[in-house]
Each structure stands twice: as C-alpha cells, then as structure tokens.
C-alpha cells in the first residue's frame with residue numbers, strides 16, 4: 286500500500302492523478318477463514334481491523350450484502366461525543382472518542398475528525414437536573430464535559446433563540462472535544478487498512494444462513510456460496526434480528542427507521558453541534574455548508590430504509606423555535622437507515638447461545654461515535670472468547686440478570 | 701404514510717392518528733416465573749424481516765387498542781383485528797399464507 290501524503294499528491298500530479306492504486310482489493314472469497322465478520326459497516330470493519338492489529342488474526346473475511354459503508358455508517362449524522370451517564374458506556378464511548386482523535390494518523394486516511402464541540406440543550410427543569418447529574422458522573426469517570434448556562438450557549442452558537450416561548454434554552458451539557466467526522470471516510474479508512482493486512486472484503490454478497498453443528502458455528506451460507514469459519518462475528522445493525530434468527534436465537538431489540546435530512550448549502554453560521562432532546566431535533570453544519578438535521582426514530586418496526594414524511598416535518602417544525610433561521614431554509618435531501626434499538630438504549634457486545642458466534646449490535650441511533658471503541662471491544666471478545674475488557678458489561682445476559690446499562694436519559698434523542 | 705382501519709370504530713386512520721406499541725401476542729409472566737420466561741416476556745422480541753403482528757392504538761380517534769398484521773419490508777398491511785384475540789384469526793393467517801407462500805407462519 287502506498288502511503289497518502291502531501292508528497293504523494295505532488296508526485297501523482299505529474300501523472301495527472303492517473304497513477305493512484307485502488308484503496309482496497311477485490312478478492313475472491315476463499316473456502317475457509319479463521320474469522321468471518323458479517324457486515325462491512327464501521328463496526329464490522331473496525332472489529333476486523335483490531336482483530337488484526339491487536340491480536341494478529343488476519344485470515345479474516347468481511348462479508349457485505351451491499352457496498353461497504355452503505356448501511357447506517359453511510360447514513361448517519363456523525364455526531365461524536367462521550368458524555369454518557371453509566372460507567373461502562375462512558376468508558377467505551379470515551380475510548381472511541383479518543384481513538385477518533387488520532388484515527389487519521391493511525392489509518393493514514395483523512396477521516397476529517399472535527400472536534401468542534403457538542404452541546405445538548407436543557408429546555409426543561411428536568412433536563413437541567415439530568416445533565417448536571419451527567420456532568421457530575423462524567424467528572425468521576427474522567428470524561429471532560431461541563432454544564433453551561435444560557436449566556437455561554439448563546440456565545441458558542443449565536444443563531445440560537447434562547448427565549449422560547451415554548452421551550453426556552455435554560456443551559457446545556459457541553460463537551461468541547463466532541464464533534465463530527467466524515468462517515469464514509471471512517472469506513473473507507475478501515476477497509477483500506479484491513480485490505481492491507483490481507484483480509485478479504487467481499488461486497489455484494491449476502492449471508493443467507495448460519496451453518497452449525499452440535500451447538501458450534503461452522504460457517505455461513507452466502508449468495509456466493511458457503512464459507513467455513515472458526516469464529517463468526519455478526520455486526521449488521523438493523524438486520525441483527527434477522528441474522529440472529531438464522532443463527533437460532535432471539536435478541537432483545539427491535540428495528541426501526543431513523544431519518545435525517547440536509548438543507549441547501551449556506552455560508553458558515555454554526556461551528557458547533559447542537560442537540561435539542563426535548564423537542565427531538567439536532568443540527569450541525571457540514572463542511573459543504575449544508576445544515577445537517579435529524580430527530581427521533583419513526584414509530585414502528587421497519588426494514589425499508591426510509592421513513593414517514595410527517596416525521597421529517599415534525600423534526601424541522603420542532604427546531605424552528607430554537608433556530609428561527611431554519612424556517613427560511615430549503616431542504617435538499619432526506620434519507621433513512623434501520624437502527625436496532627434495545628430496551629436500555631445500550632449496545633450488545635456478546636457471546637451468543639451458539640458457540641463461536643459473537644454479536645455486536647444494539648447501537649441504535651447513536652453508534653457512529655462508538656465505532657473504534659466498539660471494534661476494539663468486539664475484537665477482544667472474539668479473540669479471547671471471553672466476556673472481558675471494555676465490552677465486559679455489554680453481554681446479552683444483562684437482560685436476564687436485570688443489570689441494565691440505562692442510557693435512556695443520557696441518550697435522549699440518542700446520538 | 702400508513703393507513704390502518706381501526707376495527708373498533710371502523711374508521712381508516714392515518715399513521716399520525718395512531719400510535720404503535722410493538723409486538724402483539726406477547727405471553728405475559730408474573731412472579732414465580734423462570735428467569736428465561738421473564739426475560740422473553742420483558743425483552744426478547746421477534747423483530748422479523750417480513751410478516752409482523754403488532755399492537756396499535758387509535759389515539760386521536762376512539763382511543764382503543766387493536767392488532768395489525770403488516771410486512772416490515774414492503775409496509776403492506778394484511779389486515780387489522782381485535783386486540784382481544786389471543787392469536788391472529790385463522791382467515792387472516794390463510795390470507796397471508798396465500799400471499800407469502802414462503803412465510804413460516806405465526807410464531808409467538
């Protein structure tokens with residue numbers, strides 16, 4: 286693999302940029318691998334990356350039914366923060382956030398991580414108390430975050446209207462090292478690094494069955510034939526329930542549509558990310574100038590990757606009170622992804638009833654920020670076959686044991 | 701937008717008049733139940749890619765609950781029926797089977 290650098294750009298300019306090599310290979314699928322990962326989204330690719338980097342396991346295939354990064358990873362609004370409430374969540378999200386800081390260097394791929402700051406508005410008394418509680422918890426966990434008053438909110442984000450009338454801005458939880466990153470680049474950067482380690486990324490190949498014998502996983506059936514493996518990682522977000530059914534177990538989650546939309550590009554007007562959880566809306570400005578807007582999930586089980594129109598309208602309508610300028614914006618594009626939502630709004634990184642088969646899912650509406658931390662934890666789980674390390678608390682057994690990692694408050698709209 | 705006919709008041713309502721409350725026909729367990737049964741009741745969900753039976757409420761209408769059979773991939777609605785049913789009506793099951801021969805049938 287040729288390294289990307291300023292020097293490489295200058296050199297390639299001499300040949301009119303015709304000489305760049307492909308970022309990742311297009312291999313034929315082999316008959317057998319040490320490990321197969323289903324799903325080439327951010328989480329699947331990061332899992333493969335850390336299997337190779339941290340454990341030296343490189344005889345790995347990542348099988349993707351569409352194109353890599355074409356699932357939720359390529360559909361999300363890229364908010365990155367780590368100020369969650371519970372200890373296990375703060376640990377894994379903060380690990381992820383810190384890995385984002387050096388990801389461009391680590392992968393030699395510009396993921397455009399932009400730690401511009403993320404604020405979550407407090408617009409009710411209950412929210413003030415909730416966010417202050419999170420700020421205290423974060424202090425104990427060593428996660429840098431603070432509770433700020435309305436004047437500081439206005440100073441950081443001048444286009445905000447503080448006075449309501451329905452929901453005045455009373456304060457905010459502010460994480461100055463949170464921000465955004467280029468979603469596609471995260472998938473592409475990992476894919477390039479995995480390919481470089483000799484792993485096979487098989488695209489346009491759907492897994493249609495899980496082969497097992499005596500309670501142990503043997504491999505998977507795919508649209509391009511069968512492939513054997515010693516270990517299997519299911520990392521398919523909204524399709525987790527479907528894959529679990531193939532493997533013979535059920536999951537404590539449901540799949541629903543989550544939508545987002547962007548406006549026409551306008552001049553720079555907002556250099557932070559703002560989330561308004563009470564009215565269910567959030568907004569940031571992309572480098573292209575588009576206002577990136579999202580809200581809560583649609584209301585029913587759905588696998589169609591598109592949602593209801595009225596939901597978009599509700600999201601935008603809710604934002605207008607806090608951001609009056611939104612009412613003058615033309616909206617350009619909208620889309621949806623299928624997110625897998627658990628009862629306690631925390632992810633699952635777990636062994637399964639099928640020996641040798643592991644699952645990473647339940648990131649729901651907020652897993653982009655967790656990609657590197659999640660891959661780190663999932664690789665450890667798969668390599669050691671042991672519920673330990675960063676993912677130790679995220680096992681499936683927590684539901685039976687009543688040991689929830691309740692993030693329904695801290696997550697709010699949940700991004 | 702989804703349109704569902706409420707079997708209680710016979711009105712065909714828009715999605716915005718309704719509220720979905722997830723999987724229908726969940727078997728309930730109380731004190732003394734096994735850990736497995738309680739977990740299944742409280743948390744485990746079928747979440748199928750295909751035919752789904754679910755509970756809806758006509759919130760901005762008659763206010764009553766009813767059940768719906770719907771496809772989660774095409775959003776096709778196969779039918780609605782009373783929330784008092786312990787299992788989906790036979791006629792509805794047959795109708796779905798005719799449309800979806802590959803369907804595994806109703807499972808709890």
Ligand SMILES: Cc1cc2nc3c(=O)[nH]c(=O)nc-3n(C[C@H](O)[C@H](O)[C@H](O)COP(=O)(O)OP(=O)(O)OC[C@H]3O[C@@H](n4cnc5c(N)ncnc54)[C@H](O)[C@@H]3O)c2cc1C
Nearest residue numbers: 324326327328350356357358361362364492622652653654
């Ligand atoms: C509109 C929207 C906004 C969001 N905003 C944010 C945000 O601001 N911040 C944040 O942190 N998170 C956000 N999220 C959540 C985030 O996108 C996800 O949690 C994260 O991207 C999940 O990554 P993944 O790799 O697990 O899943 P995906 O990227 O969905 O990857 C799973 C892959 O598995 C493949 N697959 C499925 N079934 C099969 C099969 N049978 N065979 C082979 N391959 C299969 C799919 O094609 C897909 O590519 C948002 C999500 C959406 C939809």
Ligand SMILES: [Zn+2]
Nearest residue numbers: 706709758762
């Ligand atoms: Zn009614």
